[in-house]
Amino acid sequence: MFTLAEENYVKNIFHLQQLSPEGVSTNAIAEKLDTKPSSATDMVQKLAEKKVLTYVKYKGATLTEEGRIIAAGIIRKHRLWEVFLVEKLHFQWDEVHEIAEQLEHIQSEALIDRLEAFLGYPSVDPHGDPIPDKTGNFKKTEKKLLSKLREGQKGICVGVKESSSDFLQYLDKRGIAIGTEIVILEKDAFDDSMTISIGQSQHFITKKISENLYMQTVD
Amino acid sequence: MFTLAEENYVKNIFHLQQLSPEGVSTNAIAEKLDTKPSSATDMVQKLAEKKVLTYVKYKGATLTEEGRIIAAGIIRKHRLWEVFLVEKLHFQWDEVHEIAEQLEHIQSEALIDRLEAFLGYPSVDPHGDPIPDKTGNFKKTEKKLLSKLREGQKGICVGVKESSSDFLQYLDKRGIAIGTEIVILEKDAFDDSMTISIGQSQHFITKKISENLYMQTVD
DNA sequence: ATTATTTTTTAGTCTAATCTAAAAATAATT
DNA sequence: AATTATTTTTAGATTAGACTAAAAAATAAT
Numbered sequence: 008m009f010t011l012a013e014e015n016y017v018k019n020i021f022h023l024q025q026l027s028p029e030g031v032s033t034n035a036i037a038e039k040l041d042t043k044p045s046s047a048t049d050m051v052q053k054l055a056e057k058k059v060l061t062y063v064k065y066k067g068a069t070l071t072e073e074g075r076i077i078a079a080g081i082i083r084k085h086r087l088w089e090v091f092l093v094e095k096l097h098f099q100w101d102e103v104h105e106i107a108e109q110l111e112h113i114q115s116e117a118l119i120d121r122l123e124a125f126l127g128y129p130s131v132d133p134h135g136d137p138i139p140d141k142t143g144n145f146k147k148t149e150k151k152l153l154s155k156l157r158e159g160q161k162g163i164c165v166g167v168k169e170s171s172s173d174f175l176q177y178l179d180k181r182g183i184a185i186g187t188e189i190v191i192l193e194k195d196a197f198d199d200s201m202t203i204s205i206g207q208s209q210h211f212i213t214k215k216i217s218e219n220l221y222m223q224t225v226d
Numbered sequence: 227m228f229t230l231a232e233e234n235y236v237k238n239i240f241h242l243q244q245l246s247p248e249g250v251s252t253n254a255i256a257e258k259l260d261t262k263p264s265s266a267t268d269m270v271q272k273l274a275e276k277k278v279l280t281y282v283k284y285k286g287a288t289l290t291e292e293g294r295i296i297a298a299g300i301i302r303k304h305r306l307w308e309v310f311l312v313e314k315l316h317f318q319w320d321e322v323h324e325i326a327e328q329l330e331h332i333q334s335e336a337l338i339d340r341l342e343a344f345l346g347y348p349s350v351d352p353h354g355d356p357i358p359d360k361t362g363n364f365k366k367t368e369k370k371l372l373s374k375l376r377e378g379q380k381g382i383c384v385g386v387k388e389s390s391s392d393f394l395q396y397l398d399k400r401g402i403a404i405g406t407e408i409v410i411l412e413k414d415a416f417d418d419s420m421t422i423s424i425g426q427s428q429h430f431i432t433k434k435i436s437e438n439l440y441m442q443t444v445d
Numbered sequence: 446a447t448t449a450t451t452t453t454t455t456a457g458t459c460t461a462a463t464c465t466a467a468a469a470a471t472a473a474t475t
Numbered sequence: 476a477a478t479t480a481t482t483t484t485t486a487g488a489t490t491a492g493a494c495t496a497a498a499a500a501a502t503a504a505t
Binding site: 231261264265268269283284 | 492493494495496499501
Binding site: 046053064 | 461463464465469470471
């Protein structure tokens, strides 16, 4: 069994790994978990002893298969609870995250199985992110246009539809490239324009742009 | 805000207080929480500083009004979640306790309000125990037959169904009268006989007796 | 009323998880 | 290549919560 702190580290290392599969730095972990790098180092060393990740000094951490399954289990719980909160308790999609952050740590296999059945075996959460199955497998979502994503969803840019240099320059100017993570903050129902965030900065995007960017929603 | 450990102490002290309103001993607390008396002393001293209880060395602890409200809030959450688990996820009443022990610590006012509405504002949990309202008040439950109580429940004798002198003498002999507190120690599923405790003494009671005594369950 | 027993508290350790400050390794620049 | 800057790790301290062993208070028994 793992402590709450350990679970949070494993889950966040999993997410960070999507962005840097070669290994996650203790600094990145510390920033994600809002803690100090030295604390992250300590925990990573402990988790390495517990075999949930491999860790090479100064090089970073990588989850083992066991660690990956643990992370998927937590994410599974988080997303199922989010579906419950939105579908059954009628919360807004942007209100559920911090409650699900707590609920994801409830320990009971039976509870999650029954919750999943109660919700009708949903495949995605209210943000459109896939819900892994009991064995920790994420159904790969195929790439889709940025314009198809909804408010609150995030994804990684995996390609462009149009490739004129004007367009590529436009993207470059805003720091959008293959591998860039984009979060949809707002989406206008009338003209399909959207406000997105890339790292720390925010941008306003028209339909013409969002219809030419291929995205993949992340695990 | 209170830690998980603090919440568990407050909740359990509340329950123990029903049985000994003059003050709860650190030994009793330690036993209930499956910890050592010295740990209980430490925590009780800390909680006294936080004003959730008053504590006199060697005499025991008593919740303050603030402490009582905190305890009621936790019990409220526990019991609402139990209703959810039984009514919506179709758990058996005896499977839900340990899951509810975890869920009762989820911090979100909005969550509990919505859960309560979703469940149709139930007044009792699956064990028949009352669910306190948002302000921490327990609605007095109506009287029910002793035979309807389950193992571990306690109540106060509020009347008799049959009033033959034989029966009344039987009760008198065992020290049972209006106002007497009775705890169900054991209940046999086969013949519905039960072992009860009254003050310090224990008695064996047949179904015939338990079906003729009206009880009121306490908080 | 004085012992003996039980209950309760204190004092000192221990572990998990964090922090600060300093040292060591890596990366970037001249 | 040498120096500077950044990243990462180590060492030592801190806090919450629990534990053991011993002391002190309360209760029970002689």
